[in-house]
Amino acid sequence: MAFAATSSSSSSSSSFSTSFSSRSISSKEFKGQQICSFRPTNTSRRRSLKPVFADLKRNDSFVPAAATSIVIPEVQEKVEKVEKVEDYEKLAKQLEHASPLEIMDKALEKFGNEIAIAFSGAEDVALIEYAKLTGRPFRVFSLDTGRLNPETYxxxxxxxxxxxxxxxxxFPDAVEVQGLVRTKGLFSFYEDGHQECCRVRKVRPLRRALKGLRAWITGQRKDQSPGTRAEIPVVQVDPSFEGTEGGPGSLIKWNPVANVDGVDIWNFLRAMNVPVNSLHSQGYVSIGCEPCTRPVLPGQHEREGRWWWEDAKAKECGLHKGNIKEEGGQVNGAAHTNGAVVEADIFETQSIVALNRMGIENLAKMETRREPWLVVLYAPWCQFCQAMESSYIELADKLKESGVKVGKFRADGDQKAFAQQELQLGSFPTILFFxxxxxxxxxxxxxxxxxDSLMAFVNALR
Structure with missing residues (x-):
């Protein structure tokens, strides 16, 4: 301001005193002239500064005080908008041992109406029950693919x-669904994998839904799929989808039951007497679209009822594709030691013979054998192979004195192409009787x- 410049010069001060003494001006008139001489010409500025000048009193130091009291409104507004960035990795560690109810309450408290529960029509009803128990308002959304079971609707x-x-x-985009069905038919996923159909019917609709949220709540559990979900935290920055603000990191994903076993989920549902999908009583555990879901059989992992015609590593539809890691990274059953991946093998017992490539080739080429062989083609990271480990070991123990050899051949990685061409490998595990x-x-x-089922197979052929 002009006044600040004049207040620093002694010559100007002398001139000011001479001018002042040459006129007989009352104190009241002088104060009025001072205030008027500093009124800004801009109307909006005048409104902003009026409260500051309205309370000024006549004293020798009022000019510096006025100068230091003025805060530009635009700058102040920007300062107020700065928000603290949440460290969700730290929050996940803090909530690692928290109950699902506590985690749910934290999620709803933090995001209010900008978070919603993803409900699939299966055990996700537990999430709704937890949300109800918090006493907070909550939202629920679901993807209707157009191919769900009548029981689910x-x-x-x-x-x-x-x-x-x-x-x-x-709902999925009608034009996209029409294009897929007209081009490839209603059941193309049986032939070329389920990813394309899931992308049209599930992933893209979900992407649209999440664009209107800042966070979402899922029913993922670590024990659902050891190959893809073993490391999910209770809260994370979503690695695949974007939220309202757009861009990486704009959506937060909450997994309140990540550390809860499936048995405990069902104990909770029974204790609270909540409704459940009638398909569960028919042997269904993990429930998706009708053509891609079937009951789980004895000795099978719960996710094996989904896309049963494919390899175990493909048991995600794309909604949680961020869980899937590249082959070179950590996979199920793998641990890192100084940057190297060391996989824990399975079917480890003296009753089962571990065959290498040469061993299985020789066994397959023999026209006559001294004894019959039962061999499982497996991958240690496969949760379905892991699920049958105990029964296969028990079978091997029972066949010890029967004259039937029991073996295993690791058929993933470099051996997979050979196993597919020469050993009838379709998906893991594949069991062969020689x-x-x-x-x-x-x-x-x-x-x-x-x-019992494996023993009946052996007895029928030996």
């Missing part, structure tokens, strides 16, 4: 009535991998 209606809520449904007097290996056709 009925369950949606039951849940809405039980909790007095309205589920926010998201008869005593036949060169042709017989593939076990069933997915029942309990001891």
């Amino acid at each position: 009925k369950f949606f209606d039951t849940v809405e009535k039980h909790y007095g809520i309205r589920i926010e449904y998201t 008869p005593k007097h036949s060169s042709q290996a017989i593939k076990y056709p069933s997915e029942k991998r309990d001891v």
Whole structure:
């Protein structure tokens, strides 16, 4: 301001005193002239500064005080908008041993109406129950792919009535679905993998739904899929999708039951007497679209009821694709030691013979054998191989004195192409029986991998 410049010069001060003494001006008139001489010409500026000048009193130091009291409104507004960035890795560690109810309460408290529960029509009803128990308002959304079981649609209606809520449904784009079906048919996923169909019917609709949120809540658990979900935290920055503000890191993903076992989830559902999908009583555990879901058989992992025609590593539809790590990174059953990946093997017992490439080749080429062999083609990271480990070991112990050799051949990695071409490998695990007097290996056709079913297969052929 002009006044600050004049207040620093002694000559100007002398001139000011001479001028002042030559006129007989009252104190009241002088004060009025001072204030008027510093009124800004801009109207909006005048409104902003008026409160500061309105309280000024006549004293020798009022000019510096006025100068230091003025705060530019625009700058102040920007300062107020600065928000503290949350460290979600740190928060995940703090909540690692918290209960699902505590985690749910934290999520709803933090994000309010900008967070929603993803409900699939299966055990995710536990999430809704936890949300209700917090006493906070909550939102629920679901993806209607157009291919769900009738029982699932009925369950949606039951849940809405039980909790007095309205589920926010998201649907796939009709044009995209029409293009896929016209080009490849209704069941193309049986032939070329489920990823394309899931992308059209699930992933893209989910992406649109999440664009309107800052956070979402899922029912992921570590024990659901050891190959892809073993390391999920209770809260994380979503690695795949974007939220309202857009860009990487704009969406937060909460997994309140990440550390809860499936058995405990079901104990909770029974204790709270909440409605459940009737498909569960028919042997379904993990429930998705009708053509891609079937009951789990004895000896199978719960996720094996989904996309059963594919390898174990493909048991994600894309909604949680951030869980899947590259082959060179850490996978299920793998641990890092000084940067190297060391995989824990399975079927480790003296009753089972570990065959190398040469061993399995020689066994397959023999036209006559001294004894029949039962061999499993496996991958140690495969959760379905892991699920049958105990039954296969028990079977090997029972066959010790029977004259039937029991073996294993690791058929992933560099050996996978060979196993597919020469050993009938379709997906892991594949079980082969090599008869005593036949060169042709017989593939076990069933997915029942309990001891009794495997023993019946062996007894029928030896």
